[in-house]
Amino acid sequence: MDQNDINSDDDGEDTSEMSATSNKKGMSLDMYFKVHGINLEDEEDEEDEENELDDDANDAGSGRQTSNEGTIKKKTRGKTTCKKLHATDFNDRREVEFFQGQPVGPTNEVVSDLNQLLGTTVRNPRFVTLLYTSWHGVPNKLKEDMWEYANQKFILPTSSKPWVMRGFCGAWKKYKREIKKEHFVKYKTKKEMIKNRPLEIPEVQFRKLIRYWSLPAIKAISAKNTENRLKQTCPHRMGSTNFGIVRKQLRDSKENSEEPSRAEVFIATRTN
Numbered sequence: 001m002d003q004n005d006i007n008s009d010d011d012g013e014d015t016s017e018m019s020a021t022s023n024k025k026g027m028s029l030d031m032y033f034k035v036h037g038i039n040l041e042d043e044e045d046e047e048d049e050e051n052e053l054d055d056d057a058n059d060a061g062s063g064r065q066t067s068n069e070g071t072i073k074k075k076t077r078g079k080t081t082c083k084k085l086h087a088t089d090f091n092d093r094r095e096v097e098f099f100q101g102q103p104v105g106p107t108n109e110v111v112s113d114l115n116q117l118l119g120t121t122v123r124n125p126r127f128v129t130l131l132y133t134s135w136h137g138v139p140n141k142l143k144e145d146m147w148e149y150a151n152q153k154f155i156l157p158t159s160s161k162p163w164v165m166r167g168f169c170g171a172w173k174k175y176k177r178e179i180k181k182e183h184f185v186k187y188k189t190k191k192e193m194i195k196n197r198p199l200e201i202p203e204v205q206f207r208k209l210i211r212y213w214s215l216p217a218i219k220a221i222s223a224k225n226t227e228n229r230l231k232q233t234c235p236h237r238m239g240s241t242n243f244g245i246v247r248k249q250l251r252d253s254k255e256n257s258e259e260p261s262r263a264e265v266f267i268a269t270r271t272n
Contacts, residue, residue, distance in 0.1 A: 026138070032133050103160070114150075122168055
């Protein structure tokens with residue numbers, strides 16, 4: 001799990017204008033719309049009128065001739081689903097070793113598989129959707145279900161729960177950013193966004209995401225978050241390798257097995 005994904009803020013997480021009765025740390029999009037008096041039905045009526053005007057203009061310009069241009073998409077590699085990993089039987093679970101609260105073994109493959117499980121779980125609507133202003137708004141019941149599911153696929157110590165939940169959080173936020181970048185930011189009009197929506201997200205849900213991301217307040221917060229990330233002058237270069245593995249490697253490389261200092265970890269994760 002990329003450390004930046006875990007620590008970075010949600011794009012467009014709005015906590016500044018919520019009412020005193022709302023959850024300041026996050027909520028469902030439906031609750032957010034209700035708190036702020038946003039009526040999605042009014043917007044749909046306006047959209048229908050705009051679509052009718054667009055259709056009339058297209059018919060007039062093309063002589064009502066239809067075309068299949070633009071409907072053929074280049075075949076690309078699909079998203080990672082890790083079906084074999086999710087099909088792991090309870091009796092075939094592998095144990096994960098933790099060091100200072102982070103997974104380090106027994107092999108890099110086991111650690112990588114655990115990360116992949118977390119990442120693909122949050123993309124499964126059976127567990128959670130993207131219809132929340134932030135991870136804080138996801139109900140605790142859903143988070144507990146994901147924790148229990150991870151324990152069905154790996155043998156995890158109870159002390160690992162904080163890291164696992166941060167992993168789910170980081171993966172969910174990363175997924176949300178990817179969807180926004182590829183299916184919202186890339187297009188100028190709502191019609192184009194809907195036409196090119198991610199197939200794994202139902203249209204009714206994606207329309208809510210579009211509405212939320214289109215709000216001026218959310219756009220302003222997103223721009224500020226982007227600006228703050230650009231100010232980072234020395235990001236780590238470890239990718240998905242967690243710092244626990246780096247710390248353990250540094251400790252094992254010393255004759256006296258002394259714990260590495262924060263400065264040593266900082267240098268190791270920025271120069272490798």
